[in-house]
Amino acid sequence: MSEPLAGKTVVLGITGSIAAYKGAEVARRVMDLGADVHVTLTRAGAEFITPLTLRTLTGNPVTVSMFDAPDEWQVKHVSLAERAAAVVVAPASADAIAKLALGLADEFVYALVLATRAPLVVAPAMNDKMFAHQATQEHLQQLRARGARIVEPETGRLASGAVGRGRLAEPETIAAAVAEVVAPGDLEGVRVLVTAGPTRERLDPVRFLSNRSSGKMGYALAEAAARRGAEVTVVSGPTAIPAPARCEVKRVETASEMRREVLRRFPKCDVLIAAAAVADYAPATVEDSKLKRGEKSLTVKLHPTKDILADCGGRKKEGQFLVGFAAETEDLLARAREKLAAKKLDVVIANDVSRAGVGFESERNAGYALLAGGEEIELPEMEKPAFAERILEVVVAGLQGKRRRRRKR
Ligand SMILES: Cc1cc2nc3c(=O)[nH]c(=O)nc-3n(C[C@H](O)[C@H](O)[C@H](O)COP(=O)(O)O)c2cc1C
Missing domain, CATH: 3.40.50.1950 (Flavin prenyltransferase-like)
Known part of the structure; x- marks a missing residue:
């Protein structure tokens, strides 16, 4: 405990x-x-x-x-x-x-x-x-x-x-x-970049594809990190909740806007916590005018978006710490471990989003923190602010470990 x-x-x-x-x-x-x-x-x-x-x-x-x-x-x-x-x-x-x-x-x-x-x-x-x-x-x-x-x-x-x-x-x-x-101040002087919320991929001037992310987890993480003394920037998709206190917030809409703003800020951050639910696919073309109702079925072609977290993993410098989220509905831990390795993350928070009452749109969360070193920490079901504190404890311990290893060399 x-x-x-x-x-x-x-x-x-x-x-x-x-x-x-x-x-x-x-x-x-x-x-x-x-x-x-x-x-x-x-x-x-x-x-x-x-x-x-x-x-x-x-x-x-x-x-x-x-x-x-x-x-x-x-x-x-x-x-x-x-x-x-x-x-x-x-x-x-x-x-x-x-x-x-x-x-x-x-x-x-x-x-x-x-x-x-x-x-x-x-x-x-x-x-x-x-x-x-x-x-x-x-x-x-x-x-x-x-x-x-x-x-x-x-x-x-x-x-x-x-x-x-x-x-x-x-x-x-x-x-x-x-x-x-009783903030411990253990992130004093640490620059934390958090992504939060969903993205919206436009179909036409009034329609978009999106997902059920509320932004609550990312905002709770940002606020908790700021309270612990971190300098926090949030790149946020559209949400209906108030901006996190003591954080700089950059609002974006699409996955490509989020990518641009994250990559711009990534070189200057010590910790990236990617809690946003970024669209994996976006419409290949955006209509200039509103699609009209018709009798025939309509096919929308989707193109994959670029993977922001994998891009950051590829550009990661020594000392930078990356936290990703794996929201899965099956094979939770195996898929989360794959994501951890493929994207060169330090920690992945695995959420079973098929469970009732936790994850997307909910006030609570539950899951596991899987660490690059192989350690697995169970995070029992709790309110998102408490869940955020637990994740930050893992981040603080990981950062301290990284610093110790660097000093030894
Ligand atoms: C059975 C009972 C239940 C009460 N429940 C509440 C309550 O839930 N919330 C509340 O504000 N006052 C409640 N009260 C009223 C307070 O006990 C009362 O205002 C008391 O002066 C509060 O003093 P304190 O705030 O110094 O503890 C209740 C009183 C009784 C007799």
């Missing part, structure tokens, strides 16, 4: 939501990432889950009231505020969100948030009306504007039995957000 939070202290504040019991699972997931977790419950939080559960789970004392041992509070609150690599409030009640936005300090966790300079992650959980209320939304906006990371609640069945938006995000997603805000 990878441990991006190894050696880090994370403070988890559990507040008065019916989802407080899921706070135990959040603690577990954050611990799984290597962190030393210190839980603090608000008085309302302690109505829903016992300190005993959390103390047993984390192996650390659990703070409930600031006033239990007043002399201890000063020591604890200052030392935790200084040691914390991140503070995560999960679940965050509407009341908690309001207090955090206003800077109130009537509970240990709220006082700690004011006393620390560690990043803050907030995972709201409440009924849909409370979540949608303008007051809650304004408070969340204030927190966002101050740099807090809001892990959006999901739509689903709520405690009331009604279906709506306000259900606590998955503990795994919250833990991944904590890992992301």
Whole structure:
């Protein structure tokens, strides 16, 4: 298991939501990432889950009231505020969100948030009306504007039995957000080029051939690499999702435009992550005017496009690191290995796109990282941002390995 939070202290504040019991699972997931977790419950939080559960789970004392041992509070609150690599409030009640936005300090966790300079992650959980209320939304906006990371609640069945938006995000997603805000900075100074999204191959002025890629995987990779300190450029096909933060984005439409922009930037990058689903074929001719409806069948001749990744593999200089994706529906690992070798990649991420709920258009992904040295790392099903972090860990380890080998020579 990878441990991006190894050696880090994370403070988890559990507040008065019916989802407080899921706070135990959040603690577990954050611990799984290597962190030393210190839980603090608000008085309302302690109505829903016992300190005993959390103390047993984390192996650390659990703070409930600031006033239990007043002399201890000063020591604890200052030392935790200084040691914390991140503070995560999960679940965050509407009341908690309001207090955090206003800077109130009537509970240990709220006082700690004011006393620390560690990043803050907030995972709201409440009924849909409370979540949608303008007051809650304004408070969340204030927190966002101050740099807090809001892990959006999901739509689903709520405690009331009604279906709506306000259900606590998955503990795994919250833990991944904590890992992301505690960015390791291990790509500082590294220039990363990412391709993302589909391409569109024009048939006529209004029609095109494309594929189901959403761009989510590429954008998650770009954003995660930037957070780790990389200088990131994304060459992106058409997508409907917001541009990744802190990245330069070059928008393209066709495979040939993508090729031109990637080859132009490739010599200056240290890492290329090719997550775009580039068309393998494009119409041999593009009609100048819209094709008219007719009675007879229509044959469209397709020509193969040029293989961008193979071109980059051929031009790869020592020290450059290439990551490709193999989206397959059969013989996944064998085909991915062929791609790894044929295109001179360092890593190929093999995705079985025939599996329901993962891959194209989905929020989740699953697969394997196959390394040029023969190693095979299973990447279990997870949300794409968490999946991106795992891929970057493989990239960081690979880059370090390359540098070590170069130094030895
Ligand atoms: C059974 C029950 C369930 C509750 N569930 C929620 C909830 O899911 N989300 C929420 O914002 N408030 C919920 N509340 C209300 C909060 O517990 C209340 O606003 C409390 O003051 C929150 O305090 P805290 O944010 O300091 O923990 C619930 C209250 C009760 C009695």
